[in-house]
Amino acid sequence: MQKRLLLVAVVLALGLALSEAAARTLDIFFIDVEGGQATLVVTPAGQSLLIDAGYGGRGGRDPDRIMAAVREARIDRIDYLLVTHFHPDHIGGVPDLAAKIPIGTFIDYGSPMGTDRMATNGFRNYEPVRGRGRHLQPQPGDRLPLKGIEADIVSSAGDIILKRLSGGGRPNPMCETFDIQPADGTENFRSIGLRIKYGAFRFVDLGDLMGITLASLVCPVNLLGEASVYLVPHHGNYDANVPAVLAALRPRVAIMNNGTTKGGAPDSFATLHAQSGMEDLWQLHFSLNDGARNAPEQFIANLDEGDSAYWIKLSANEDGGFSVVNRRTGFTKVYRAGR
Secondary structure (H helix, E strand, C coil): CHHHHHHHHHHHHHHHHHHHHHHCCEEEEECCCCCCCCEEEECCCCCEEEECCCCCCHHHHHHHHHHHHHHHHCCCCEEEEECCCCCHHHHCCHHHHHCCCCEEEEECCCCCCCCCHHHHHHHHHHHHHHCCCEEECCCCCCECCCCCCEEEEEEECCEECCCCCCCCCEECHHHHCCCCCCCCCCHHHHCCEEEEEECCEEEEECCCCCHHHHHHCCCCEECCCCCCEEECHHHHCHHHCCHHHHHHHCCCEEEECCCCCCCCCHHHHHHHHHCCCCCEEEEEECCCCCCCCCCCHHHEEECCCCCCCCCEEEEECCCCCEEEEECCCCCEEEECCCC
8 A cells, every 4th residue: 555655656746747847948038128138038947047138227117127027037036147238228227237136147248349439338337236246258159057058159249150050050042142231330249149049949139230240140151050039139220130140040930129219120120021931020119110010019019109118928848839928918829849
């Protein structure tokens, strides 16, 4: 009798463990910071990676919005904060956020160019906060120390990876048919970009990469491979509209972290809607720009002119399937594994 009870207990425990393992997902919150970036990644192992922290000031708006997502994710610290570059819409919220939640490790490419005045004040406020934690300064080709996923740095400080990632290496015929925008002279082209891989699921976030640096990741050879989900660089501005990138990545879903008028260039919308095989475009904001071809409203988190703060949440499984939820409405779309 005791042996039978023990056997039943073992079977139940094993079933519970398998159920919990099956339920583990990679969760990504795309937080609305009105055309900046704040993307919260929570790994299946429970580690947290925040990519950028939106603007500073503005009554603490963006740190408060990040904290709302933190509470939803049920975490009590930011294990890693990755700053893609030092512009105020990406770094400005760090000091106020650090006063609200512990941040373990800061990841960036060191210090800004002296010629980009937009980065000066933000970095001045950020540097002493960074000094209170650990600091990583990764190079292209490095992998972040996150458990259960692969988080590969593909660009940093104007340099890109020299070797292909898994799944990459194919020539890209689209490289012969586009005009390359020159670098704009700001920090944008120095953005840290990364690819996160969880089993068959792949997410690509390239910060505000644009022009030749962005194009070089896929031309003449696609170094990144394909992506399940692609965060449109530079908020969908014209200088990140490189059709060869979409042709190389072949994302099932693109997400645009635009504002009401920031980003969301008409040409970017046209290229995204024309992308063969892409199932949906999701937006953090309805764009008021002339000529913008917005996605259907169920795929847009915020429809007003900046008062609401709904996020988009993505949950990915190891088999490559994932779901995306619009926090404003609860509308959910499931993208099944198999592509």
